[in-house]
Amino acid sequence: MKQSELSAPKAAVLGIQHLLAMYSGSVLVPILIGSALHFSSEQMTYLVSIDIFMCGIATALQVFGNKFFGIRLPVVLGCAVQAVAPLIMIGQKFDIQTMYGAIIAAGVFVFLIAGPFAKLRRLFPPLVTGSLITVIGLSLIPVAFQNLGGGNVAAKSFGSGANLIVGMFTVLLILAFNVWGKGFVRSIAILIGLIGGSVLGGLMGMVSFRPVIEASWFHVPTPFYFGVPHFEWSSILTMILISLTSMVESTGVFFALGDVVDRKIESADLKKGYRAEGLAVMLGGIFNTFPYTTFSQNVGLVQLSGIKTRKPVMFSAMFLVLLGLLPKIGALATIIPNPVLGGAMLVMFGMVAVQGIRMLQEVDFHDDKNLLVAAISIGLGLGVTVQPQIVQALPKTLQLLFSSGILLASVSAVGLNLLFNAKTPPAELPESDGLNEQAGAQARKGDKHD
Template identity: 65%
Template sequence: MDYQNGVSIKEDIESISNGKAAILGFQHLLTMYSGDMLVALLIGAALHFSALQIAYLVSVDIFMCGIATLLQLKRTPLTGIGLPVVLGCAIQVVTPLSSIGQNMGIGVMYGSIIGAGIFVFLISGLFSKIRNFFPPVVTGSLITVIGFSLVPVGFQDLGGGDATSSHFGDPKFLLIGFTTMVVILLMNSYAKGFMKSLAILLGLIAGTAIAGMLGMISLEPVMQATWFHLPTPFAFATPKFEWSSILTMIVVSLTTMIESTGVFFALADITGRKLDSADLKRGYRAEGIAAILGGIFNTFPYSTFSENVGVLQLSGVKSRKPIYFSGFFLLILGLLPKVGALATIIPTSVLGGAMIVMFGMVGVQGIRMLQDVNFKDNHNLLIVAISIGLGLGVTVYPQIFQSLPEFARLILTNGIVISSFSAVLLNAMFNISLSPQRVAAEVHTDAVEKNETK
């Protein structure tokens, strides 16, 4: 039997009842559903898909999210990191995929996804060997930036979604968004047991209910959706392989692997599990296979959703069982577009209110990880200060690199990537390449401090 820190996988899965796990799984689903659906809507619109094609794209995308999630949950000799992760399509793929699809055709776009997925699968072993480059000073900085750099996205959604609209910040949007936040905070502060773990779900329900009373809910998407369909390989186009588009998506895939690494370590910190190179290799392989399947079924590449770290933190339930339910719910919703369309009626402002809380929790999780860092060493202070400063700075002003070539902008305008690169490089420069004399001096200093404490 497989064990994690003395607790068997079976015990981990059975540590919560099916009913509670199903409800918690539905909460995870609602958290990631809108964000993932947005990717499909944006790319579909950019490629001038018809309403029927976009509806199909959204539902198949949700189905593949379920497949990708289940690939990560189940630990096998080949794939699966075995952490409570939910997978979806990262927002950073929208611009490169739209550009490839518009300029080279959707066949080339799907070929680039498959090519990048094969690359991720093949380098998973090598990438996992560099885990020593991700100590708490690096992963803590990365998770802090992942959380706090996404807070503005939550604020934009809270205001209505479109910051250029004349209705942005309408009092109705603010009312339902802040009501969602207040309900989440009240439930998390005063509710007990299982009800406390449902704080996010109850906040979403409360905000949506108020929006319905204000006439802000439309059931038209549900009425237009069909009842059932099966995902079909190559539904839109047969993949075509072109080297420059594949190279572009490989760069994007490296950024998502870095982000996934940070999320893996954050979840491991929450669940009290130690990750080794074999765990990371299986995790990367699962994401590579998910991307290959995404290209075959004409959807997208998939990676770990950082939003769900906040859900896990707030619910306090660390078992993978709710995520299994979430994965199966995603499969069902992908097969039943009319039922799945129900989740689309949740107003953007309601989701924004919940996202602010969840992204903030992710950022705080990064700060908690930084508590294990020795800040008496000025080098660690510099690593955290510079990497977080660069990451948040680029997030606020990505146009600072607007004069650079598109290939460079693709990398440099991603705050998470900038934070990752700077933290890894600075840590390698200051800590990994320490001289033997300095290492001995630090060991002696630590020993003296422990004796003085005693």
């Protein structure tokens, strides 16, 4: 289907698909942090609904954008999962106000460092970004399998026949509509899988409407809901380090999406993307939610649907804002059974990993140095993801950093590439030349038709 043929109603449906793909992952962050810090039921209700509202605002900053901020790619922003452990630690060691003060300070840091960090794009050739994106996809697959089994590993029902049947039915439904569906139907294969899997799950007693019944009808976002923020240096430093991790991950996602939508990503694009994330993190701290980052799972959705325009994500941003104001409607997305989400995640995360492998095809692996860079980086990233306890002897702050497979793969890929390929000709990664300027102009021209 041609992008120009994508009508508003079809784009809206695709937007719902993007929303459902990221919804559970984003809602999980406030639930984990709020539970660990013993938030009341009323506080949890605020936390979840305002989180969804801010996901919409954060996504809008990136997707709509302007000359100063926003990368204008079909990206969806949600709560940064890597921030969960450090935020719980800050909240328990200090208080909630200190936690939000650290988030605001980290957002200011990201916004201010956007320009210098974007100039480091030469550090991310296909060898590095391909390895990073492959690790992102593969490291997320265990999360998909956890959901596929039922979500809670300790539960007696984990891995039950019912969970596996519902999860695999979702996978097969997505595959069927993706292979045999045509046009618009094919592009919403994930959404059809989520709905079909939920219907089957409902027939098997997996769906409860209690969250919908208990949710209120309307909610008003309130700045500094939990009080005036406190600023404490060690907490701020911790969140800055986590923000740098998110920026590295976002860099990989930006390049992956650029590859999917056939758009050359320049330093100026990265700078605007980082600035938008910085603004989103600051707003998260002000409205007492959490740091926001680009969600990698939606890359697989863009690849699978074949729809490369920003229109669906624009609708997704608007829907997220609406759902954040109407908790009862927003709660509908929470009734999707975990096995159904796991089945959809399996397909999408696998697509992300394959996208990374496709980028690695551009690399000359007849050169053993390139082979070593990719092998060691992917190995380290997946290794620490599977066995995070290997860093348990390190100081707490370092544990938070080096237990991240994505960060470890990034540091390894960038460092080893610089060590082995320091003399790589600049022509391979031009900062700006006539061809790139022409490509950028064409991309900007295409954006106007989004």
